[in-house]
Amino acid sequence: MTTMFFHGGTVWTGGDAGAGPGVATGADPAAPSERALLVRDGVIVAVGTDAEHAASGADLVVDLGGGFLMPSFGDGHAHPLFGGMEDEGPDIRSADSVAGIVAAVRRYADEHPDEEWITGASYDGSLAEDGLFDARWLDDAVADRPVVLRAWDYHTVWCNSRALELAGIDAGTPEPELGEIPRRADGTPLGTLREWGAVDLVSAVMPPRSLEQGLRALERAGRYYLDRGVTWVQDAWVEPADVDVYVAAAESGRLPLRCNLALYADPRRFAAQLPGMVAARDRVVATGSPLLTANTVKFFADGVVENETGALLEPYCSGLHSHGMSVWGAERLAEAVRAADAAGFQVHIHAIGDAAVRQALDAIEQAVAANGPRDRRPVIAHAQLVDDADLDRFAALGVIANMQPLWAQLDALMNVLTVPRLGQERSDRQYRMQSIARSGATLAFGSDWPVSSGDPRDGLAVAASRRNDDGEPAGGWTPHEIVPMHAALAAYTTAVAHQAFAEQGTAPWGRIVPGASADLVHLARDPREVDPHDLPVIEIRQTYLRGIPRRSSERSVALHP
Structure with missing residues (x-):
């Protein structure tokens, strides 16, 4: 039996663990903080003065050094396998020009002459006009082998001519269902x-x-996350081969952190998929791993604004794709969501545009009506645009809005690709995080890593300021949507734990209370007391998973960003 006593700093116990407004708004910012914590065999046994009174004989005493101990972060929407795979190919993430990407591909190909395919991720789609990249640019680097690169959005790839040839894509290839060949x-x-x-x-x-x-x-991916204080992640796009990876990792002791798998629903073959999803869930349960679950089905209601495939109620400014792309269509999406819900899965729906958000809400509403009441905690991810008429429906239906706070800024992607497509008035209605929280809905945060940084400090900085890296605009972009820091912390901890059904385990996580798992992160400073612009440089001193220190000795790892 191992006992750990933490003292000498601030212990923030987390937000309200219940659903609804408590999760959305977080703990009372005026609530007193605790000063001590006692953990035994990975489980919290006492907090505050109770911990101090029971601390004698502790095996390990941790002096917080004036720092801040809090529940570890969760990432409610990400793609850890995609992120981890980015180091398996050429380093194109750091390239800031088309020429830089081409040079990185050429260098990698020269260093790996035996690789039949050159694959890599992920490049900045704003580096070419309208996000359109020419195969001939890659041909200059590698002409005799296929090259396939993924863009940051993971909805787009850039191929050289040899890859197109091997795929049989030429002038006579018809436009595919659910896709586009510029x-x-x-x-x-x-x-x-x-x-x-x-x-x-x-x-x-x-x-x-x-x-x-x-x-x-x-x-x-595990090292990346643990070094940034994250101990649970929702893998939001899992295919059968990915299930094999997770099961093998769980069975061999190589699973580095808590993960829930969201099994990808393909509209072209969903009816045949569903029995396999149930079997995949059973396989995960059979591992007996306390770190792994597969309780979720992932739907895409639309694409992304940058490709003009996000589904909008009003057309794009350019009119290139008019209203965007509805992946399923309203009726088919509702039918599939009902089926997944009836099988006991939590549904997790990617919805970027306001038309897609409405379709997702409609589908969930119909599933509730058809399948009856239960604790389902459906998730709508991203919710980049939400129409006024749909704001209150999140709370009414018990829908968790999992949003990516880092995106709520005027960066290059926003200014070059997003605003021109939406127009100013519609652009200024993006990422209505505080409006959704005020409505009484549960607001949880995720990163969509590796689409964008998986470091919660980066997301918190933007959530609490709506400013970019240069500190602009001074008062924040759409400042009425700024999320106060105490609520932002709750959205990255307690609310994600709620999304994950964390309280249903034998040792729940997401709050610092007796009986909870000691999933903790030790920060050098209290994030509530610093300017949001300084949040990304607050040192993470240690991450604890079930009471075990898990942060590597290295300050950073070779993953991007």
């Missing part, structure tokens, strides 16, 4: 492929990732 004036494919239907054409001829590659990627 073309030159003569009808030949440009080299950029958008959304699943198009991307799948090249994915189908690529060699599969090996199990060992997947395990390495998962371990890298």
Whole structure:
């Protein structure tokens, strides 16, 4: 039996663990903080003066050094295998020009002459006009082998001519269902492929990732997260081969942190998928791992604004795709959501545009009506645009809004690709985080890593300021949507734990209370007492998972961003 006593700093116990407004707004910012914590065998046994009175004979005494101990962060929407795989190919994430990407690919190809396919992720889609990249640019680096690169949004790939040839994509290839092949004036494919239907054409001829590659990627992702204070992550896009990776990791002791798998629902074959999803859930349960669950099904209601595939109630300014792309259509989405809900799964719906958000809410409402009351905690991820008429429906339906606070800033992606497509008035109604929280809905945070940084400090900084890295605009972009720091902390901890059904375990996590698992993060400073701009540089001194220190001795790892 091992006992740990923490003292000498602030112990923030977390927000209200219940659903609804308590989760959305977090703990009372005026509530007193505790000064001590006692943990025995990975479980919290006492807090505050009770911990001090029972601390004699502790095996390990941790002096917080004036720092801040809090529940560890959760990431309510991310793609850890994608993130971990980014180190398996050329380093294109750091490139700030098309020429830089091409040079990185050329260098990698020269260093790996035996690799039949050059694959990598992820490049900045704003580096080319309208996000359109030409195959011939990559041909200058590698012409004799296929090259396939993913964009930051993970909805787009850029191929060289050899990859297009092997995939059979040419001037005569029809536009695929649920995808787009941008073309030159003569009808030949440009080299950029958008959304699943198009991307799948090249994915189908690529060699599969090996199990060992997947395990390495998962371990890298674990190091990345644990070094940033995160101990639970929702993998929001899991296919059958990914289940194999997670099960193998759990069975071999290589699973680095808590994970829940959201099994990807493909509208082209969902009816055949559902029995396999149930079987995958059973496989995960059979591992007996306390760190792994597979309780969720992931739906895409639309694409992304940057590709003009996000589904909008009013058309895009350019009119290129008019109202965007509805992946399922309202009726089919509702039918599939009802089926997944009836099978006992939590539904997790990607919805970027306001039309997609409405479809997602409608589908959840119909599932509730058809399947009856239960504790389902459905999730709508991103919710970049929410119409006024739909704001109150999140709370009414018990829907968790899992939003990505880092995106709520005027960065290059917003200014170059998003605002021109939406127009100013609609752009200024994006990421209505505080409005959703005020409505009484549960607001939880996620990163969508590796689409954007998986470091909660980066997301917290923007949530609490609506300013970019340069501190602009001074008062914050759409400042009425700023989330107070105490509520932002709750959205990255207690609310994510609520999303994860964390309280249903034998040792729940997400709050610092007796009986909870000691999933903790030790920060050098109290984030409530610093300017949000300084949050990303607050030192994370240690991360604890079930009371075990898990942060690596290195200050950083080679993952991006």
